[in-house]
Amino acid sequence: MDFAFDAHTEELRAKLLAFMDEYVYPAEAVAHEERARLASPWETPPVVEELKAEAKRQGLWNLFLPDAEYGAGLTNLQYAPLAEITGRSPQLAPTATNCAAPDTGNMEVLAQFGNDEQRKRWLEPLLAGEIRSAFAMTEPEVASSDATNITTHIRRDGDEYVINGRKWYISGAMDPRCEIFIVMGKTDPDGPDIRRQQSMVLVPRDTPGVRVVRAMQVFGYEDHYHGGHAEVVFEDARVPVSNLIGEEGGGFAIAQARLGPGRIHHCMRLIGMAERAIELMCRRAVSRTAFGKALAQQGVVQNWIADARVAVEQLRLLVLKTAWMMDTVGNRGAHTEIQAIKIATPRTVVSILDRAIQLHGAGGVSQDFPLAELYAGARTLMLADGPDEVHQRSLARRELKKYL
CATH class of the missing domain: 2.40.110.10 (Butyryl-CoA Dehydrogenase, subunit A, domain 2)
Structure with a gap:
């Protein structure tokens, strides 16, 4: 197994990291202010459309879709680190790059199972970010x-x-x-x-x-x-x-095909959330003083940060291994690994976000930091795409089958 990023992935990572720094992070506060002035909360803030135009101009568009005819033609292993980067701002970055669920899964379904007429009518405007x-x-x-x-x-x-x-x-x-x-x-x-x-x-x-x-x-x-x-x-x-x-009776199989790549996307974005939480923890720890010394000098805070770093490195390797297996042996061959990341990643990231919220005190549950909203999103992913217990049940059965 070789998880080193190839030259194309490195190029896209560099462009995406710069896009996040220059456009996405500054737009977070702007989008919040613009939304408050919209006639309906469901309308799109103008800054989001500006982000989409810039992402499209830079070629950071439809990165999720492996079909080169419609998307970027990236493998799961190539896309995974890009999804991690967008996960650092999950409200804006996936939408800005046209890589937001549920559109991603729906586009995959139409590209893989739709007919020519369905692709023309629905896939093309979705790929363009028009609907x-x-x-x-x-x-x-x-x-x-x-x-x-x-x-x-x-x-x-x-x-x-x-x-x-x-x-x-x-x-x-x-x-x-x-x-x-x-x-x-x-x-x-x-x-x-x-x-x-x-x-x-x-x-x-x-x-x-x-x-x-x-x-x-x-x-x-x-x-x-x-x-x-x-x-x-x-x-x-x-x-x-x-x-x-597709065909009558094919819905269950299509749903399973849709969910495999989606779980990689979710898990890598979760790792991006965890990375942002660690960054916020560290910034908070070196800037706040309690009981006569910086929070960064408190042993419990150091333990939280160290444990978070270890956990993220473990998760990233497991998700990258899963992406590599999906590329080499297919979704069925990577079934155990797909379930493993779906179980491990949300619960671990929820724990990291929980510590980050604790370190920020009242600010952690406020709208002044993204942590509370990140926590809600991560906790929801212990239910979405199949609750943890369903994946545990299936994975355990596969392990036990070896001994029966």
Whole structure:
């Protein structure tokens, strides 16, 4: 295994680091001020569009997409350190570079499974950053950690599908630029194979019968920069059969293909969050005095910082190994490693952010520092893309199988 960055990755890292210093970090306060003056909290602050234009001009655009026809053509191992850098400002940097979820996963689905017409209608404007999208799978009435539980019904009626169901925490759906939903539901609810009951269909937001009910909060945050998280109801919403992605019964397999790269993206961005937390801890520790000496001289603070550095180095190596395996043996071959990073990374980064908040005292839970919002995002990723316990269950079964 060789995790050294190649020349192309180093070039992109240098450009991205400079872009963060020169444009993104200064824009954080500006975006906050601009949002307060907007007519709707779901509108995009002008500075975000300026960041997108600059990122596109510098070639820091669609870095996540491995398909060279549509994206940057980077491997998982090449993209991973770039995702880490954008994770240092998760509210702005992923959107600025058109590498923000859920659009990334939706673009991957359309690039890999969509037909020519679907790519032309939806993928191209997403790649250009002209529209946003949402992925509608999670439901409030069932344990959606088991995707076979979903109850949304997709019934064929002649040349149309009729969709009925209720979804929630549908990321991006509050953004007025969100024009398309990828909806996962059951086309064959009584089929003998529970993993062949589901399908995915494209549902334009303006389809009659699609109703965005409310914005969902995450630890009190509404995640405006990511287009929010909505509860959405589908009531006899009709779309053409041609809006089916792939084949009937292929929804579960498409979802699994979508989630593999997404977990790499999430975990590397989490490491970026942890790096920013360590930086903030160190700056705070050398600038504040308590009980007659700098916080940096307090043994407990030194332990927190040292432990955080060790943990981040361990996590980064594990995630890079996973990225390398995905590139060399595929998602299936890297299944154990993908689950391992999904378990280890969020919980470790939550712990680091918790210490950083503690070190900042009241400031740590305030809006004057990014730590509280970073904590909310990291803690949520112990649930998103499958809760930790589901991955632990699967990973343990794979380990035990060797001895049975």
